[in-house]
Amino acid sequence: MPPAVGPHAAVVVAWPEEDAYRWRENAACALLRAHEKAMFYGESRGDEQKAKAVCATCPVMAECRDYAMTGVETWGVWGGLTVQERRCIRARRRAGEVSQAQTVG
Numbered sequence: 342m343p344p345a346v347g348p349h350a351a352v353v354v355a356w357p358e359e360d361a362y363r364w365r366e367n368a369a370c371a372l373l374r375a376h377e378k379a380m381f382y383g384e385s386r387g388d389e390q391k392a393k394a395v396c397a398t399c400p401v402m403a404e405c406r407d408y409a410m411t412g413v414e415t416w417g418v419w420g421g422l423t424v425q426e427r428r429c430i431r432a433r434r435r436a437g438e439v440s441q442a443q444t445v446g
Contacts, residue, residue: 362408369399382417389423396421 365371370378373395380388380395396402396418406420409427416424 364401364404367401368405369395381419389418392418393421 370381381392383389396405399405402420406422408414409419409422410430412431422430
């Protein structure tokens with residue numbers, strides 16, 4: 342099928358190893374409208390707490406957190422963790438203070 346062109350063409354993002362990211366289809370945030378998803382990238386503590394509340398209900402939070410802990414996502418709340426929380430956990434892992442099993446899922 343030829344690619345769609347024009348102002349109404351859909352934008353398709355191809356994730357590497359697409360099957361490995363299929364968990365995203367089941368994410369609680371996938372059900373939100375675009376303007377509601379802004380809370381995951383908001384700068385206020387209130388936005389952060391709202392995003393974490395959505396994550397707390399998510400059936401694929403562990404997969405999301407695993408993905409976020411790879412360091413690929415450098416902004417926003419992923420898997421119920423902020424950027425700062427993910428950095429702290431990665432630093433603690435490097436220092437040998439905690440294992441991956443203690444911080445994932």
